[in-house]
Amino acid sequence: MDFVKGQLVRSKAGRDKNRTLAVLAMDGPMLWLADGALRKVGDPKRKKARHVAPTTTVLANELLKSDQSLRDAIAAYEADCAN
Numbered sequence: 001m002d003f004v005k006g007q008l009v010r011s012k013a014g015r016d017k018n019r020t021l022a023v024l025a026m027d028g029p030m031l032w033l034a035d036g037a038l039r040k041v042g043d044p045k046r047k048k049a050r051h052v053a054p055t056t057t058v059l060a061n062e063l064l065k066s067d068q069s070l071r072d073a074i075a076a077y078e079a080d081c082a083n
Contacts, residue, residue: 003031006059008077009052016045020074021052022059036070 003009007023009031021033024044031052032044039045041064055077063073 003049003054004058006061006064008055008057008059008074009033010055011047011051012053013051014047020055020078021045022064022070022074024064034064034067034070035074036067040067041065041070 003023003026005023005025009021009023011017011019011021011033016038019035019038021035021039023031024034024041025032026049029049031047031049033039033047033052034041034044057077059070059073063069
């Protein structure tokens with residue numbers, strides 16, 4: 001699976017299991033992920049691509065610029081999935 005910048009993914013492993021994160025960058029088999037809360041945009045988590053489940057949702061680049069906008073976008077996505 002190819003990931004794109006801004007794509008939302010669900011963590012399948014680690015202490016952040018079941019959290020929704022956004023892909024900030026790709027580096028071979030590694031992804032740089034942030035959620036704006038535990039993992040800030042300025043200090044993203046490095047995680048192997050096989051440890052995340054991709055979603056079809058891709059956020060716009062302007063939503064990836066600040067922690068608050070990223071948190072709001074992920075909260076809106078999770079609220080939409082809950083319905």
